[in-house]
Amino acid sequence: MTSFADSHVHDVVVVGNGSLGLSLGLVLARRGVRVAVLGRPHRPGGASCAAGAMIGAFGDVTTTSLKDKYGRTKLDWAYQAGKLWPEWLAGLPDGSDLLTADGTVVILNTVGLPEVDTQNYKAIRGALVDYSEEFEDVDPEDIDWLDPEPTARPLQAMFLPHEHAVNAPELLARLENAFIAAGGTLIAEHATRVDHRRGQVRGVELESGTVLSAEHVVLAAGVASQSLLDSVPEQAARIPRLVSGYGVAALVDTEDGTCPPTVIRTPSRDFGSALHVLPRGDGQVYLGATTVISPEPRETALITDAWSLLNNGNRQIRRSLGESSLRHVQAGNRPVTLDGMPLLGETELRGLWMMTGTHQDGLTLSPLLAREMTALLLGEQPTIDLDVFNPVRTPIQPLTRGEVVETTVTRILAGGYESNWTVPVEWPMLLEATLVTELYRDPPNVPSEVGARLNSHGRRLG
Incomplete structure (x- = not known):
């Protein structure tokens, strides 16, 4: 699956082989650009490979995200990106097979606080109305597969028919195949240093010591982008620092071999996480997810976080999950900036670009951001204003x-x-x-x- 170029010279080097990096590489390669995408194949601690991969704009809406123009901008971008996904998947090998859930059911249950769950549920509904997006109120007792304990029973629920989910590991594999087929170069190493001279990028140095030459380098490696940015300390000091939104999820083989037909989720709760379950097929479900802001990424899950996740899924989603088989517990690190906003665009070092800091929105936004970043790299006019999240900035302060x-x-x-x-x-x-x-x-x-x-x-x- 991996190809290597005889030459170490490229037009663009994309550091990061998650959903954003591969999507950008694919769009560039299809435009005839000599592009290499870098990253270890097993993606240690990566966000994309551990994601439930819910595709949608509205399920993660909160009262806080709607308070300022930055949050509303991200919502609008997610809405636009959602419209691109059918064509995006159709352009991948057997892409239509990647969908795992037919819509999303959002539940408001008796767990948590009204100031969080109830208000965020109302915020989701309000955003749907504002965008004239289709949704349907449903009786919680009619939700297929949902069987919580009585003290966690849902009070309200709504069905979002256009918010789906994809199989994240399979999506990454299809993106790799399409990228190589389009003439891209996939290199199974991470970069350790940005090579530059006199205010201009010259390329990157790999773990092996090999130096790749490129006029443009794009840091799209999630939270791991920070270590590479630190090799240019004068730039790192002027860009909001990346930390990890470490989270835990689990793959579960259900006791009775059944799966829900849709995503089932709560509104976003503590620090942006939402309890959710989605089908993976063949009697397997994905249960997610926790969020803890950590200065450093983690490659493995803490027992306390895994226990909390499994307990909440058993109580709030389906009582028989406790009798099911635990296939795998996985940890991922969402890239979060200290001001909570993305880093998109060129830095003050000519040719050094950033495409990260998207927290939990990166996979959803990937078709849109890949298209828009490609336009910037090729000197074309983008259709959205990425400059609102230019990397070199004083930290954005949307809240007091x-x-x-x-x-x-x-x-x-x-x-x-x-x-x-x-x-x-x-x-x-x-x-x-x-x-x-x-x-x-x-x-x-x-x-x-x-x-x-x-x-x-x-x-x-x-």
Whole structure:
């Protein structure tokens, strides 16, 4: 499946063989560009290979994401990208076979906090109405395959017929095949250094010591892009730093060999994660996912995170999951910038481009961003304004510090309820007051012992 060029000279080198990197490489190769895509075949800690790969714009809408123009821009891009997916899949070998779910059911259940679940459910519905997007309210009792415990029963549900899911590992394999067929070069190594001189990129150095020459280098390796960017420290200092949105998911062989026909998911909860299950065929389901912001990526799952995920799936989705076989637990690292916004476009070092920081939207956005980044690389006019997320920027601050503190505390407490904690009724109010005091006491943007404790607390709560 892997091809190697005799020459080490390319027009563009794309660092990263996930959904974004391969999609960009494919569009460039189809335009006749000499392009190489770099990445280890097993993609250690990558986001794409561990993803449930839900394709849609609206399921992840939150009240917070709609508050500012940046969140609304990302929603609009996801909406446009969703329209591209049928043609995108049709252009891949047997691409139509990649779809694993026929629509999405969003449930609002009795778990969590009204300030999070209920409000985000309403935000999803409001966005659907604003975009005149088709959806249908359904009776929770009529949802096929859903069988939660009574204390986690759904109160409301809606069906989104145009939000699907694909098999992520198979998608990556088909992208690789199409890329090679289009004349692209796939190199099974990661880059260790950006080669540059006098303000101009010259290429990259590989782990083997080989130097590839290229006029343009695109960093599309998710959170792993940061280590390569750090080889150009004067640029790294001017770009919001990437950290990991580490998450855990599981592949489960169901006890009775059945799967839901659709995605079944909650609204987004603590720190952007949503409990969801989707079919993978042959009696196997994908159960996801947790989110913990971590300064460094992880290649393996923590037991506490896996336990929390499996417990929530068993309680909130289907009681018989506890009697099912656990096929595989996997960890992935979503690329998150310190300001929460993508890094898209050329840096101040001529020829060095970034295409990452998309958090959980990268796979959904991949057809759109591949098309638009190709236009920029070829000197053409893009159809969307990528410059709003230009990499070289002061950190975007869509929320005030007070709003950040309020949101953080609410999400932490919501995680407790989702984990089925049992505490005296007055304790959550006391905890809330204590957390608010602690967060306001610490200087902004300075890591602290409090921050470490909160991160640990959030991990335990899932």
